[in-house]
Amino acid sequence: MLAGLLEGLSLVFQPLALALIVFGVVVGIVMGSIPGMTATMTVAVLVSFTFGMNPTEGMMLLLGIYGGALYAGSIPAILIRTPGTPSAAATIFDGFPLSEQGQAGKAIGIATIASFVGGAVSVLIVTVLSPQIANVALNIGSPEYFAIAFFGLTIIASISGDSITKGMLSGLLGMLIATVGLDPTLGQPRFTFGFPELSAGIEFIAVMIGLFGLAEGVNRYREGIGTIDLQQDLSGITPSRADLKSIRNVTLGSSVAGSIIGSIPGAGGDIASFVTYNEAKRWAKNATPEFGSGNIKGVAAAESGNNSSTAGALVPTLTLGIPGDSVTAILIGALLVHGIQPGPGLFDNEPGLVFSIFIGFFLVYVVILVLGLLGAHVWVRVINFPAKYLWPSIFVLCVVGTFALRGNLLDMWVMVAAGVLGFILRMDGYPLAPIVLGMILGPIAEENLRRSLELSNGSWDIIYTSPIAMVILLLAAASLVAPIALQYRESE
Amino acid sequence: MIEDSGRREFLATAAVGTTVGVAGCTDALTPDDNGSDSEAADFPSDDIEIICPFDEGGGTDLTARQLSEQLENQLDTSSFVTNSTGGSGSVGFSEIASASADGHTLGILTVEICTVSHLDIGDVTHEDMTPILQYNFDPAALTVHEDAPYDSLEEFVDYAEDNPGEISVSNSGTGAIWHLAAAEFEQAADIELDHIGYEGAAPATEAVLGGEVEATTSSAAEVSSQVQDGDLEMLAFFGDERHPAFEDVPTLTEEGYDVTVGAWRGIGGPAGMDEEIVETLEDAFDEIHSSEEFEEFMENNNFQLEHRDAEEFGQFMDEEYDRFGELIDELGIEGE
Numbered sequence: 113m114l115a116g117l118l119e120g121l122s123l124v125f126q127p128l129a130l131a132l133i134v135f136g137v138v139v140g141i142v143m144g145s146i147p148g149m150t151a152t153m154t155v156a157v158l159v160s161f162t163f164g165m166n167p168t169e170g171m172m173l174l175l176g177i178y179g180g181a182l183y184a185g186s187i188p189a190i191l192i193r194t195p196g197t198p199s200a201a202a203t204i205f206d207g208f209p210l211s212e213q214g215q216a217g218k219a220i221g222i223a224t225i226a227s228f229v230g231g232a233v234s235v236l237i238v239t240v241l242s243p244q245i246a247n248v249a250l251n252i253g254s255p256e257y258f259a260i261a262f263f264g265l266t267i268i269a270s271i272s273g274d275s276i277t278k279g280m281l282s283g284l285l286g287m288l289i290a291t292v293g294l295d296p297t298l299g300q301p302r303f304t305f306g307f308p309e310l311s312a313g314i315e316f317i318a319v320m321i322g323l324f325g326l327a328e329g330v331n332r333y334r335e336g337i338g339t340i341d342l343q344q345d346l347s348g349i350t351p352s353r354a355d356l357k358s359i360r361n362v363t364l365g366s367s368v369a370g371s372i373i374g375s376i377p378g379a380g381g382d383i384a385s386f387v388t389y390n391e392a393k394r395w396a397k398n399a400t401p402e403f404g405s406g407n408i409k410g411v412a413a414a415e416s417g418n419n420s421s422t423a424g425a426l427v428p429t430l431t432l433g434i435p436g437d438s439v440t441a442i443l444i445g446a447l448l449v450h451g452i453q454p455g456p457g458l459f460d461n462e463p464g465l466v467f468s469i470f471i472g473f474f475l476v477y478v479v480i481l482v483l484g485l486l487g488a489h490v491w492v493r494v495i496n497f498p499a500k501y502l503w504p505s506i507f508v509l510c511v512v513g514t515f516a517l518r519g520n521l522l523d524m525w526v527m528v529a530a531g532v533l534g535f536i537l538r539m540d541g542y543p544l545a546p547i548v549l550g551m552i553l554g555p556i557a558e559e560n561l562r563r564s565l566e567l568s569n570g571s572w573d574i575i576y577t578s579p580i581a582m583v584i585l586l587l588a589a590a591s592l593v594a595p596i597a598l599q600y601r602e603s604e
Numbered sequence: 605m606i607e608d609s610g611r612r613e614f615l616a617t618a619a620v621g622t623t624v625g626v627a628g629c630t631d632a633l634t635p636d637d638n639g640s641d642s643e644a645a646d647f648p649s650d651d652i653e654i655i656c657p658f659d660e661g662g663g664t665d666l667t668a669r670q671l672s673e674q675l676e677n678q679l680d681t682s683s684f685v686t687n688s689t690g691g692s693g694s695v696g697f698s699e700i701a702s703a704s705a706d707g708h709t710l711g712i713l714t715v716e717i718c719t720v721s722h723l724d725i726g727d728v729t730h731e732d733m734t735p736i737l738q739y740n741f742d743p744a745a746l747t748v749h750e751d752a753p754y755d756s757l758e759e760f761v762d763y764a765e766d767n768p769g770e771i772s773v774s775n776s777g778t779g780a781i782w783h784l785a786a787a788e789f790e791q792a793a794d795i796e797l798d799h800i801g802y803e804g805a806a807p808a809t810e811a812v813l814g815g816e817v818e819a820t821t822s823s824a825a826e827v828s829s830q831v832q833d834g835d836l837e838m839l840a841f842f843g844d845e846r847h848p849a850f851e852d853v854p855t856l857t858e859e860g861y862d863v864t865v866g867a868w869r870g871i872g873g874p875a876g877m878d879e880e881i882v883e884t885l886e887d888a889f890d891e892i893h894s895s896e897e898f899e900e901f902m903e904n905n906n907f908q909l910e911h912r913d914a915e916e917f918g919q920f921m922d923e924e925y926d927r928f929g930e931l932i933d934e935l936g937i938e939g940e
Contacts (some may be wrong), residue, residue, distance in 0.1 A: 250814055294692075294779075296778070298778060299778030299783075308698065308720075308727075308728075310690075311726070312689070312691060451663070453804055457809070460829075519688055519689075520695070563801070567816065
């Protein structure tokens with residue numbers, strides 16, 4: 113482990129790698145500040161430009177964007193009551209009231225500190241635990257992989273937002289899209305309609321670019337891109353010692369909780385921040401001011417929750433090869449392009465790369481802390497930047513980024529089709545995130561279930577005689593029932 | 605709706621985006637062929653494109669880039685690699701096959717050119733190509749866990765005979781070359797194995813380490829570090845001769861099974877190339893092949909060198925095509 117750590121250090125502390133971290137964070141903050149431009153979209157559109165770099169450099173850029181965008185999502189949430197990224201939705205509850213009370217600077221300062229602590233704590237946890245998890249993972253097999261992927265799929269019910277039914281339909285649509293390609297067991301083409309290009313399946317990054325870039329952009333035009341003219345007093349960004357003391361416990365607690373939630377495949381920053389916010393609210397019963405009316409603890413809980421989920425998401429990504437969320441799914445794609453297979457073997461084969469990812473991600477949060485506290489005045493202006501100048505460029509990047517993935521024209525049609533589909537689905541209130549989840553986890557679940565049954569000659573014993581698989585499947589059952597039970601209780 | 609001034613702004617910003625975007629991916633764009641009918645005498649009269657049917661950064665791509673780099677010096681021209689991937693290589697193969705046969709578009713031909721049409725993944729075959737030179741052959745190897753109840757190929761076969769269908773063998777995907785290798789050995793030894801497909805060679809190797817399957821048949825390079833660490837044990841090598849890094853592992857042929865199978869790579873162009881141009885290219889790649897630089901590159905990346913000239917390579921592909929056709933028929937994995 114020590115050798116890997118040293119090799120990782122030597123990979124990260126290179127001028128280019130460090131510059132890419134800073135550049136990535138800046139790009140991430142700018143994109144994350146603009147409502148509608150998410151971490152997922154930015155990473156998806158830009159991933160193909162990292163193919164020419166070495167794996168570590170590419171990862172530094174992408175992780176910088178990932179962390180920067182998740183952090184910056186809080187800025188418009190606080191200032192204009194619109195989350196820059198979905199993960200910042202919970203930051204609005206207390207962040208916007210603070211802003212209304214003229215304390216926007218303080219709210220942004222707290223959000224910055226909490227993002228840093230969340231990210232840094234969770235990177236430390238992940239660095240210590242991942243090698244151990246990878247060791248255990250070496251001994252888990254197809255039934256357990258099936259259970260984990262299935263568990264991830266059941267998370268769809270809880271991220272579906274307003275309607276569980278619509279969320280489920282989106283998730284199933286994603287799974288359906290992913291059945292195109294070679295059958296994993298029989299090796300026969302499925303739904304390829306005679307196009308050899310389709311036998312490797314539909315390129316999921318192309319679909320993501322369509323859904324989160326093209327569809328989102330067109331939707332913004334439909335809703336009308338207004339110009340926001342924001343005049344905010346931003347004094348007191350650096351939090352006082354008393355403030356820091358008051359958020360200490362809630363921030364650390366939310367960081368740990370966020371890391372755990374992030375490590376569940378399918379559960380990302382949005383779920384993490386809602387859970388940590390609600391927990392913080394439950395713990396602080398008699399808080400003054402009340403949660404929801406401008407308590408800095410609420411901002412701290414939400415922001416440490418969503419930023420800690422990012423490093424948490426790296427756990428299944430690197431140790432199992434199962435992405436923790438949609439951004440890490442793209443990271444896996446980027447590593448595969450370099451011939452690197454994420455999974456338990458990664459820690460033995462590429463220890464330097466693994467530790468360079470951890471070290472780099474830690475540095476990303478250090479950069480966020482510095483840029484966030486010193487440059488808040490600048491980032492706030494980004495919100496004022498008229499989005500009408502940016503979206504056209506995003507559309508171009510959607511096309512170019514898709515083509516550059518592997519120089520395949522069919523991918524462009526896939527991207528455009530996904531954009532049109534995504535636009536229609538959004539108009540009818542279908543969430544798009546479950547589509548991606550279904551596309552990523554569906555094939556993992558299918559392949560491992562079928563392989564399990566092949567190994568056991570068709571007997572289901574292989575699933576329920578595995579204690580690990582059973583525990584995870586029970587969790588999956590719980591996560592399916594819980595939202596329905598909650599909805600029922602609320603309607604009582 | 606975008607009003608008038610908005611439209612102008614839209615176009616202007618789109619243009620900025622285009623410039624940024626295109627600047628970032630010029631290597632993915634192919635310069636136009638100048639269309640002149642180049643005669644064999646002044647070949648090469650233009651840049652030479654090498655189409656790689658697999659992803660950037662993968663093994664095939666590495667070799668393509670090495671060849672391209674050395675070809676520049678050899679023929680005193682520019683050469684570049686484009687990746688056109690998908691369909692187990694058939695997308696790139698089709699692109700090679702449909703390119704102009706003037707020698708300025710070449711491509712890497714891999715073992716998949718002899719399997720994809722049988723597997724019904726694509727309809728392109730070696731007959732759509734002009735072979736130039738084969739430079740690599742990575743034979744399969746039969747590798748088991750070190751705790752396995754068999755320590756030699758003979759014991760493995762005996763065990764399989766006593767317990768038909770008990771031994772599961774992992775491979776990098778159904779219909780992929782390592783699956784075909786295992787199946788061919790299974791036939792030759794007249795035993796019954798259970799073939800389990802994984803998403804790539806690395807998970808297939810991990811499945812043996814984790815004890816989910818008993819054996820795997822990927823290339824020796826893929827398992828070499830685990831074999832050197834002692835976690836895995838190599839029982840047989842599927843090449844003509846023993847592997848230089850594993851001198852004590854017998855070949856299947858030595859053990860009485862007439863099987864030589866593995867992945868291979870060569871260079872070729874579209875069918876119907878001018879003979880003189882083929883000869884020029886063959887000489888050029890011959891020089892590259894025997895250069896110290898190329899040998900060192902192949903060794904550093906764990907690729908085994910092989911040499912078949914244009915004619916031998918063509919015959920070899922004929923044989924491989926027929927043999928994999930029969931094998932895939934018998935395995936029943938071909939499409940409708």
